[in-house]
Amino acid sequence: MANDVRLVGRLTGEPALVELPSGDALVTFRISVPRAALPAGPGVGTTAGQRVDSIPCTAWGPRLRRSILTWRAGDLVEVSGAVRCRFFQAGGATRSRVEVEASAARIMRRSSAA
Structure with a gap:
């Protein structure tokens, strides 16, 4: 089993220190x-016309952050x-977020x- 991700794409905005x-x-x-083209068929597809995905990412290490x-x-x-x-608390509720670390x-x- 592996949890390895490699993304190549454009930065959508300025990075933010939190x-x-x-x-x-x-x-x-x-x-x-960019989204890869998927074969057409029942149950297969994407949001009509969506050609890219915007992926949230984080960096924790000091050198990488800089x-x-x-x-x-x-x-x-x-x-x-x-x-x-x-998982985090926001507005009194527990929320979750999927991201690439x-x-x-x-x-x-x-x-x-x-």
Whole structure:
């Protein structure tokens, strides 16, 4: 069994540094990745016309956080890590979020937009 993810896509916005109530810090960011074409048929398909998925990602390690915070919206990036389901309290309710926890990340090409 394995929980290994590799994403290559565009950064959808500026990464954000988040400090948790515990004092821990993480960086959150989203990557837009193209969807592969699926065969047509009953029960198979995607939201009509959806060509990309926006994947939420986090980075916990100090060195990786510093590197990701230099990224700009539109950069083409590669992220490796694992899928995680994180639980947290918000508005008096327990909520969950599925995200990719990055263990490695790099810029493949900077965005031409400044």
